[in-house]
Amino acid sequence: MLQMFLRRLFLGAITVAIVSMIIFAGVEILPGDACTAFLEREAQGRVLENCREELDLNRPAVVRYLDWASDALRGDLGVSANGQRSIAEMVGARLQNSLLLAACALIVGVPTAIFLGVVSGLWRDRPVDLVLSTGAIFAMTIPEFVSATVLILVFSVWLGWLPGIVLTSANAPASEFFPEIILPVVVLAMVMTAHILRTVRSSVIEVMNSDYVQMATLKGVPYWRIVFRHALPNALLPAINVVALTIAWLLGGVVVIEVVFNYPGLGRMMIDAISDRDLPVVQAIALIVATVYVGVNLTADLLTMVANPRLRTLYTRK
Amino acid sequence: MTDTPVIQLSDLSIGFTGRAGHTLPVLRNIDLTVRPGESIGLVGESGSGKSTVALAAMGYLKRGLRVLGGTARFEGHDMFALKRRELETLRGGQLALIPQNSGQSLTPTLRIGAQLTEALRLHSRLDPAQFPDRVLELLGQVRLPDPQTITRRYPHELSGGQQQRVAIAMALAGEPRALLLDEPTTGLDVTTQAHILELLRDLARETGMAMVYVSHDLGAIARVCDRVVVMYAGEVVMEGSARQVLTAPTHPYARGLLASIPKLSDPHLPMALGGRPPAPGGAGDGCAFVDRCALASDLCRATRPMLAPGPGGAPVRCHHADRADTLPMSSQGDHAARAEAGTAPVLSLQDLEIRYSRPGLLDRLRGREDTRPATVDDITISIAKGETLGLVGESGSGKSTILKTIAGLLPPAGGEIRFDGDAPLPRSVEQRGPDHLRRIQLIFQNPDDSLNPRHTIAEILEQPLKLYFGLSGTALQDRCVEILERVRLGGHYLDRLPSQLSGGEKQRVAVARAFAANPDLVLCDEVTSALDVSVQAAVLELLNDLKAAQGTTYVFVSHDLAVVRALSDRVAVLYQGRLCEIGPSAEVYALPSHPYTEVLLGAVLEPDPDTAPKLTADDVIELSPPAKGCPFQRRCPRKIGARCDTDTPPWQTRDDGHAIRCHIPLDDLHRQQQADS
Structure with missing residues (x-):
């Protein structure tokens, strides 16, 4: 088991390393560099030379990659091209905000999704299932900016219950984001609930039709005991991976929501950095998001393995 | 013992609503009475409704089915009128089911101990403190070795036979008065099946439970049942004592x-x-x-x-x-078509060695040799043109593995395969030329898995014809029809999809596809195991006719010794990937036999209530072959001592080509076996 864990960890590290090379190479291939972006029209002749000298841009790309990578390993992501601030500090605050948003959405979304998924799976083809399944399809297909706008219109413009936009500054402590964070959380939770609900529903249906549930019924096990003891532990296994993908999405892919609600998260910072051509920041965020993806998926795989006796005993009993 | 029936189905009809809105009956007017202590066999082809009868006796219907009329009573309770709570107390308690596929019927995330304890908690009057001991007692009662360890296992860690025993133990937990068995031994090895049936017979005798035994296997029915009910298309067509039905049937x-x-x-x-x-x-x-x-x-x-x-x-x-x-x-x-004597070998396997495990990257870098015994080892067989070689053995004996290797799907770790006297065949299918690929064809066990469900029969048959013969247009069309007719299906099947065909028809299409390539060697991997006996007979007949017409050579793999006997010229018996015995079928099925062949033959159940299987060895599972000595050393009933553990037994060959690999001299073996039978 430990050997298995270490091997997966090693493979994950290799993945991150390869991704970091691709990110670095991608930024390298783009026309221009940090200096041309920073100096804009003055980027010529002596000034450009000096700038490049100062930022060590004249050394071969491989050497610069190794420097960047080893710094990143120590938590030093370099300085931004615009304003020469420490990227680690800038990103740190944004990452916290993104984590806050993700955590809230997960706390609300995952239990709701699992509960509703189980309900619609158990009452398959009944009215409650039809309502939930159709609702899920709507939540998945309506673009987030539309549902976000509608929610803002209803809850902050018409009813005036909740603030429609986040005005707290990026470096503020977590508690100050309430109640501004509620609407973005609701929008995110809706989308993720829909995805998880559908997975859980189909998995519950499959398990409830399995031979072992039939056997448990014929063994005289009461219905709810079958559901909780025989069916759900098996039905929820596939949900782990969907939840993992959702977490990764919440941390890096919710740019649209962050823009609509003016939420100072990682995604919006990335967009800003791209439009400013702040390449070191783009590089750093891409690396962080990639690491999160790898880390979360690794955790999900390991959790599945722990939760599924078939996989677990493969490594614990020889 | 009173004469009040335990289970009584009266005029029971069950059906479902078809697509056009009609009510389609699955069971029609079933009357069935089971008295205490009686064991009744329900026989019929798949789709005859026999499992539905057994489940109906528990008040359970598969999704979509409903009762059209009649009643199902258990000790007077009307099972379809009971409330859920009342059903829950009866089911698994006084009335228990042993399912067909225990592997899938045990909850994968619960340990065996937990599942048995649950059954006790639901239905046993014992004090919960006694549950652990009772669990061990139940596992012992179904003769599982080391019950303590078994309780901590998950279902997937047990063999098929062990899972079936656990299911039986679970059914016994509620001390049932009636036991319903839904094909409980289908899919198990002959030896395991025979042991399970003996166990059930003994249990029924000890506890006085009534049994309803659902099976398509008349051999198993003959062994455990007093009375037999024959079902056809949802009706009872005949009913009588086992002897009457099996020896003088009137339907x-x-x-x-x-x-x-x-x-x-x-x-x-x-x-x-x-x-x-x-x-x-x-x-x-x-x-x-x-x-x-x-x-x-x-x-x-x-x-x-x-x-x-x-x-x-x-x-x-x-x-x-x-x-x-x-x-x-x-x-x-008919007698199976026989090969002409003295023809040159079409296929010869020389010292074939096959491994599934591959050394890890680190071991390869360090240049370490794999010291574990190979999955299949030391296989030397040659097959003459037009001959059918049967390969028999229990699951895990390597029979299908050898076929895969001949087909090139699994490259051997050592040895060589010669085809038609040529230079050795390339090891894997990618390296073989189109001519070799055409001349060696493989037919799989389950046509549901081997035919693409989205391809029509025409598309399935056209592929080899286009690929190997470059046919197109009307020539292609005509050839497809011709091939279909040869497997006794008509041209009107061309536009159908596999899902629109019955199991037997699908397997015919699979046979047709193999023969479309006009092969010299056809590898048959348990081709009849998934079929009903009546359909199986038709497919065997078809294979035999094709062989007679085209002189095709077969390698026929099956776990069913009687099927192999019917079709094969020569039979090879495999245990743990090693050959034990090989020779003309008549000789292999007669004495003297390798002790393993003897065990296998002894466990075969004949559809005759007057015969009993001869059980010798235990049905223990072995995960890997022993490193040295005779592969059968751990189970052999005739083991002679340390020599079996250390020395690989020699081949003892007789004049007729019958060879047995055993340390016991053939004459001694013959004498011992004659004395025992």
Whole structure:
């Protein structure tokens, strides 16, 4: 088991390393560099030379990659091209905000999704299932900016219950984001609930039709005991991976929501950095998001393995 | 013992609503009475409704089914009128089921101990403190070794036979008065099956439970049942004592069923039962069996016969039961086509060694040799042109593995395969030329898995024809029809999808696809194991006809010794990937035998209530072959001592080519076996 864990960890590290090379190479291939972006029209002749000298841009790309990578390993992501601030500090605050948003959405979304998924799976083809399944399809297909706008219109413009936009500054402590964070959380939770609900529903249906549930019924096990003891532990296994993908999405892919609600998260910072051509920041965020993806998926795989006796005993009993 | 029935089904009809809105019956007017301590066998082809009967006795219906009329009573309780709570106390308690596939019927995330304890908590009056001891006692009662360890295992960590025993232990937990068994040994090895059946017989005798035993296997039914009910198309067509039904059946269907079973003692091919049962609701006004019956008359087409006492007194649903004894009921089919003697070998395997495990990257870098015994080792066989070689052995004996290696799907770790006297065949399928690929064809066990469900039969057959012969247009079309006709399906099948065909028809298409390539060597991997006996007989007949017409060579893999006997010229017996015995079929099935062959043959169940299997070795599972000595050393009932553990036994060959690999001299072996039988 430990050997298995270490091997997966090693493979994950290799993945991150390869991704970091691709990110670095991608930024390298783009026309221009940090200096041309920073100096804009003055980027010529002596000034450009000096700038490049100062930022060590004249050394071969491989050497610069190794420097960047080893710094990143120590938590030093370099300085931004615009304003020469420490990227680690800038990103740190944004990452916290993104984590806050993700955590809230997960706390609300995952239990709701699992509960509703189980309900619609158990009452398959009944009215409650039809309502939930159709609702899920709507939540998945309506673009987030539309549902976000509608929610803002209803809850902050018409009813005036909740603030429609986040005005707290990026470096503020977590508690100050309430109640501004509620609407973005609701929008995110809706989308993720829909995805998880559908997975859980189909998995519950499959398990409830399995031979072992039939056997448990014929063994005289009461219905709810079958559901909780025989069916759900098996039905929820596939949900782990969907939840993992959702977490990764919440941390890096919710740019649209962050823009609509003016939420100072990682995604919006990335967009800003791209439009400013702040390449070191783009590089750093891409690396962080990639690491999160790898880390979360690794955790999900390991959790599945722990939760599924078939996989677990493969490594614990020889 | 009182005579009040434990289970009583009266005039029970069950059906579902079809696509057109019609009600289609799956069971029609079933009357069935089971008295305490009695064991009843329900037989019939797949789709005859026998499992539905067993589940209905528990008040359980599969999704979509509903009761159309009649009642199912257990000790007087009307099972379909009971409340859920009341059903829960009866089910698994006084009335227990042993499912067909225990592997899938045990909850994968719960340990065996937890699942047994649950059954006790629900149905046992014992003090919960005694549960752990009772669990061990139950596991001991079903003769599982080391119950303590078993309780901590998950279902997937047990072998098929062990899982089945756990299911039986679970059923016994509630001390049931009636036990329903839904094909409980289908899919198990012959030896395991025989042991499980003996266990059930003993348990029934000890506890006085009634048993309803559902199976298509008349051999198993003959072994455990007093009374047999034959079902066809959702009806009871005959009912009587096991002896009556199995030795003097008065219904044409029962006779046909018996004639389609290959028997160990009989080298003839079994007789196929033509046609197929009607779909639910398709039986019309007359007798459901009319289209397949040799005695069918206008009366049969017009009116449905009633279940009435026939000749010999047993109730039978036939207008012409008095003439049923004119129909054959033993396998009077053809003799299998035989190879001409003395032809050159088409295929020869030389010291074939196959491994599934591959050394890890680190071991390869360090140049370490794999010291574990190979999965399949030391296989040297040559097969003459037109010959059929049967490969038999239990699951895990490596028979299918060898086929895969011959086909090039699994490259061997050592040794060579020579085909048609050529240079050795390339090891894997990618390295083989189109001519080799064409000449060696493989037919798989399950046509549901081997035919692409989205391809029509035409597309399936066209592929080899285009690929190997470059046919196109009308030539291609004509050839497809011709091939279909050769497997006794017509051109009208071309546009159908596999899902629109019955199991037997699908397997014919699979055979047709293999023969479309005009092969010299056809590898058959358990090709009849997924089929009903009547269909199996038809496929065997087809394979035999094709062989007679084209001189094809077969390697025929099966776990069913009687099937192998019917078709093969020579038989090779495998244990743990090693050859034990090889020779002409008549010799291998006669004495002297390798002790393993003896164990296998002893466990075969004949559809005759007067025979009993001879069980010698335990049905323990072995995960890997021993590192040295005889592969069968751990289970051998005739082991002679340390020599078996350390020395690889020599081949002892007789003049007729019959060879046995054993330390015991053949004459001694023969004498011992004669004395025991």
